Amino acid sequence: MDLNSEQLRALSAVIDHGGFETAAASLHVTPSAISQRIKALEKQVGAVLVRRGKPAAVTEPGAVLLRLARQVAALETDAARRLGLDEQAGRPRVLLVINADSMATWVLPALAPLQDISFEFTLEDQDYSADSLRNGTAMGAVTSSSTAVQGCSVEPLGIMRYLAVASPDFVGRWLPEGWNHVSAAAAPMVVFNRRDSLQQRFLSDCFGPGLAPPHHFVPASWDFLQATRLGFGWAVLPDLQAAPLLADGSLVLLDAGRALDVPLFWQQWRVDLPPLSRVAEALTSAAARVLASQGTGLAGTR
Incomplete structure (x- = not known):
């Protein structure tokens, strides 16, 4: 699959922050943008990834992509650090x-x-x-x-x-x-x-x-x-x-x-x-x- 990194970040943010609005605030985008990214990701994999609620919860298929999203984010941060881009790496x-x-x-x-x-x-x-x-x-x-x-x-x-x-x-x-x-x-x-x-x-x-x-x-x-x-x-x-x-x-x-x-x-x-x-x-x-x-x-x- 050709997974979109922004969609993976949106999935991780929704679960980390418990909802679409708080996820949007953390990524400095609109809640509508977060919703569109999640829907596009769900359409691509053919499964519901997030149970809408308070807080939002990951489904079993969503858990597979959530782990991937967090691994990708961790590897990106590590790569930035190894390249000396400390301000970006955090x-x-x-x-x-x-x-x-x-x-x-x-x-x-x-x-x-x-x-x-x-x-x-x-x-x-x-x-x-x-x-x-x-x-x-x-x-x-x-x-x-x-x-x-x-x-x-x-x-x-x-x-x-x-x-x-x-x-x-x-x-x-x-x-x-x-x-x-x-x-x-x-x-x-x-x-x-x-x-x-x-x-x-x-x-x-x-x-x-x-x-x-x-x-x-x-x-x-x-x-x-x-x-x-x-x-x-x-x-x-x-x-x-x-x-x-x-x-x-x-x-x-x-x-x-x-x-x-x-x-x-x-x-x-x-x-x-x-x-x-x-x-x-x-x-x-x-x-x-x-x-x-x-x-x-x-x-x-x-």
């Missing part, structure tokens, strides 16, 4: 999808030295973050999927280990007879969001399927940790977060012999972009230091 921007626990523990320190790159982070559960690579909304992702998304490379990062913990007061109130099938069915748990299955997986590992205790949704990493520490419920926390609170007695283990191990992988566009390569190197190097020791030492892991 600052490189890298779009990443990271699971919240990695973001709260090891990812930000790993990327902090890359001061010449602008980051756009999106938080997503590790079981779903690869979707953002498929739909073109991310250049790289920390994910639990070892199967490379089409057009992407994949590299193992290591193991994120989770421990089931609660505050001493919570244990005294809800688990006076210990962590067992009866107490676990009644004790409230803290859940990050409706996609967070880690607590339920831990319950199933301990007692089999079927338990459905009450739960609180707390969709922010710091607040999730605080809710657990303050006794709203028990939760599975990354060992990296839980270790200092276990050491000072703020939290206690529910099952000292069991952990939940989640393998993590880095996936990224298979394109030659130096900023993205630097991000990959920073993340894989940090993961080798931080996550390498997470997969050993406890029985009963998953």
Whole structure:
């Protein structure tokens, strides 16, 4: 296909800014011009690319072209930089999808030295973050999927280990007879969001399927940790977060012999972009230091 670069930019702008008017403002054209470019692109490929709404959303065929549009834009920026056209190139921007626990523990320190790159982070559960690579909304992702998304490379990062913990007061109130099938069915748990299955997986590992205790949704990493520490419920926390609170007695283990191990992988566009390569190197190097020791030492892991 002979795809028009202005049409691809229009598609990317509509999705980035959530609508046709805001996309037009970002590209310094009229909303009518944006609409005409999208319609022409849809006619050429024979499919609806954008679901009109607030915000506008990309369709499955549109996701294919959205990823292409973002790759072309990134490659154009990189080419301008390599040619010394710095004013036209601007600052490189890298779009990443990271699971919240990695973001709260090891990812930000790993990327902090890359001061010449602008980051756009999106938080997503590790079981779903690869979707953002498929739909073109991310250049790289920390994910639990070892199967490379089409057009992407994949590299193992290591193991994120989770421990089931609660505050001493919570244990005294809800688990006076210990962590067992009866107490676990009644004790409230803290859940990050409706996609967070880690607590339920831990319950199933301990007692089999079927338990459905009450739960609180707390969709922010710091607040999730605080809710657990303050006794709203028990939760599975990354060992990296839980270790200092276990050491000072703020939290206690529910099952000292069991952990939940989640393998993590880095996936990224298979394109030659130096900023993205630097991000990959920073993340894989940090993961080798931080996550390498997470997969050993406890029985009963998953």
